[in-house]
Amino acid sequence: MSERAPVNRILRSSIVDGPGNRAAVFLQGCNFDCVYCHNPETIALCNSCGRCLAVCPAGALSENAGGVLWEKERCLFCDACIRTCPRNSSPRTRFLTAEETIAEIDPVLPFIRGLTVSGGECTLYPAFLQELGALAKERGLSFFLDTNGSYDFSGNTGLLEITDGVMLDVKADPDNTEYKKVTGRNGYDTLGFGEFLARKGKLFEFRTVVSPGLFNAAALVDKACRRIKGVDPRIQYKLIRYRPVGVRPDKAAKLAVPGDSLMEELAGICESCGIKAVIV
Ligand code: SF4
Ligand code: SF4
Incomplete structure (x- = not known):
């Protein structure tokens, strides 16, 4: 029987969720509680x-x-x-099967080249993802996942095979206390997961949200780039400026927006490893 997943929203057209014009599905529920989350209503389930x-x-x-x-x-x-909502959740969530989800995308198939699933944290629902990925491939769409870096794809070959590209968040260095400060959780082996994906040709990009003083971004970007340096020339590093829009006010009060010089320094670190940097 098809697994249902809590779908927060479906965008039929997006140019910021992977390569080209794509549909994007956002699932509800996340195993992290990132301090800079700009969609905090997607963390808890209703x-x-x-x-x-x-x-x-x-x-x-x-x-x-x-x-x-x-x-x-x-x-x-x-x-x-x-x-x-006392849980900071949202009632605007529908429990859909993969078939029901793709049916909402079918009308725009001639205008898109792929489907991306994001969240919340999409990898909390691997059976749903695998089914949705198979349906996307049947329609000639590429299938991408946007994940927070907590999922070990090496343990799910079915999902790995159906996935064309992963956008992997590198939140902080899991080897120090910064990771918990950023995510509210203990560290996962995100860089190890990323290296595995890169060697399989499935890593599309690393993504880091940058806020000065929150963690050592230069050391993190350098460490991440060194792990995947030379593996696949198509991999890019998206460097995302922290922005306060949507962030919980008590948390936003403690966060700073980075200036151009820090973002350019980080881009330089990527480029010195031969990795294309994209600043947004
Ligand atoms: S979204 Fe509404 S029903 Fe759901 S937990 Fe929040 S207040 Fe309760
Ligand atoms: S109209 Fe009702 S369901 Fe829609 S956002 Fe407002 S309170 Fe929520």
Whole structure:
């Protein structure tokens, strides 16, 4: 039987979620609690407490078989439900099968070249991903995953085979305390996972969000680049400026936006290892 996954939103067209014009599926739920998360309502799953029903001005939320039913057609996207939620979650999530998900993308197939799944953390739902990836490939779409660096693809050859490219977050150095400061979790072997993917030809890019003072970005980027240096010339490193939009106010108050000189220094480190840097 097909596994259902909590789908937060489906974009039928995106040029920032991998190569070319792609559809993007965002799943709800994450095993990290990153200090700079700009979609914190995607971290926790809704537990159907029902508290947000009363604040919806559009009647878009109702009780349904012990859960919460969200009617997209009625929704004003005012976020009153998210602001009310004691879990900082969202009721605007639908549990869909892979078939139901791809059916929402089928109408735009002539206009896209691939499908990317992001989150939350998409690798929390590997069976769903594998099924969705197979359906994407049947349609001639490339299949990419955007992950937080906690998943070891070497343990799931089925998912690895169906995946064309991985966008892998390198949050901080797992060998020191910075990792917990950034993610709220103990370190995973992200660089080891990245090196494995690179050697399989499946690593599309490393991604690091940069905020001065949060962690030593120069040391991290240098270490990451050295691990994949020379493996695959197509791999790029996306250096992402921290921006406060959407970030929880108590956390944003402690974070700084990087200047051009730091971003250019990091790009120089990548390029000295022969890795293309993209600053966004
Ligand atoms: S965003 Fe939430 S509260 Fe606002 S209309 Fe939609 S369901 Fe209702
Ligand atoms: S979104 Fe939050 S407030 Fe609404 S039902 Fe779910 S857990 Fe309760």
